[in-house]
Amino acid sequence: MAETSVTVKQEMPDEAETGSSSGSYVEKRILEICHQDAKGVSDSALQIHLPNVDVQEKVKAINSLLSKGQIDLVQGSNNQLLYKIKDTQKQVDLRGSDNQERLVYQIIKEAGNKGIWIRDIRRGCGLAPPPLNKILKKLENRKVIKAIKSVGDSKKKVYMLFELEPDRSVTGGAWYSDQDFDAEFVNVLNQTCFKFLQEKMEAASKLDVDPLLKLNRSYASPEEVWKYIQELGLLSNGVNLGVDDIETILNTLIYDGKVEMTVSVNKSEQKGRTKMFRAIQPLTEPAGIMRIPCGVCPVFDNCYEGGAVSPSTCIYMKEWMDY
Numbered sequence: 001m002a003e004t005s006v007t008v009k010q011e012m013p014d015e016a017e018t019g020s021s022s023g024s025y026v027e028k029r030i031l032e033i034c035h036q037d038a039k040g041v042s043d044s045a046l047q048i049h050l051p052n053v054d055v056q057e058k059v060k061a062i063n064s065l066l067s068k069g070q071i072d073l074v075q076g077s078n079n080q081l082l083y084k085i086k087d088t089q090k091q092v093d094l095r096g097s098d099n100q101e102r103l104v105y106q107i108i109k110e111a112g113n114k115g116i117w118i119r120d121i122r123r124g125c126g127l128a129p130p131p132l133n134k135i136l137k138k139l140e141n142r143k144v145i146k147a148i149k150s151v152g153d154s155k156k157k158v159y160m161l162f163e164l165e166p167d168r169s170v171t172g173g174a175w176y177s178d179q180d181f182d183a184e185f186v187n188v189l190n191q192t193c194f195k196f197l198q199e200k201m202e203a204a205s206k207l208d209v210d211p212l213l214k215l216n217r218s219y220a221s222p223e224e225v226w227k228y229i230q231e232l233g234l235l236s237n238g239v240n241l242g243v244d245d246i247e248t249i250l251n252t253l254i255y256d257g258k259v260e261m262t263v264s265v266n267k268s269e270q271k272g273r274t275k276m277f278r279a280i281q282p283l284t285e286p287a288g289i290m291r292i293p294c295g296v297c298p299v300f301d302n303c304y305e306g307g308a309v310s311p312s313t314c315i316y317m318k319e320w321m322d323y
């Protein structure tokens, strides 16, 4: 069974507590994990992918997905119960489609939510460009498939089944808006996360407790910062920011020399290790070369000249050059 590393830490605050959409976030993550393995995902595999999501939160999300008909509970080869993406394709009406259309549909279906490039479809079905384009157009018009612009290359479209939520590698995740890197949004988040940690550090320094306790109180978990961001209402509709996204921002603050991180070991087996972050006052200004933004850039892999993000259009690179 394919496993990817997902860095959601600790339990999510419950919906009632935050008044936000932590439930829908867990549901979205479960759907993403199930999409990665068409044969189904066991409970223990879910636990590996979501190590620190509270069990009750996870059960609630699974029940909600089952009742909405988005996943099925099936029996695996060794009598293990598996969560499987509901085969909505059964409902796709391919009546009247010829064999070529069915073949193209099957190739696109097998590509899952990462999609498939037209050149690979052509290689798989052996059709010449004109008839293939005609079939793709027809399936698109019938809302059986859709074409998505890949964030890595705005000129490259990938095809996937219409009802699928595109994978992060296609959309770029929360840092992209309509396939464009949202530098302003990332900047605001960066400053807001740092402000939260700074305020926490200042509040801790005023406490009348011993120095070690003061130090401990100045740390915050990614979940706390995530909750703060949710409560501020910074996120516009449709932006679903996860704890792992916040952790990415916090990591960039470490490399900026503004924040430090430690690992807290929780005795509870379920919570395991939790990364904790605190604001710091740097003793010296970091040297110029250490401030180069690319080393900690979350979109480093997608950055090249002519791409959606490039060194020549990057505001962080410009700031660094001016420095």
Ligand code: SF4
Pocket (backbone or CB within 6 Å): 293, 294, 295, 297, 298, 299, 300, 303, 304, 309, 310, 311, 312, 314, 315, 316, 317
């Ligand atoms: S130039 Fe560097 S910092 Fe800017 S987007 Fe590219 S990799 Fe990121």
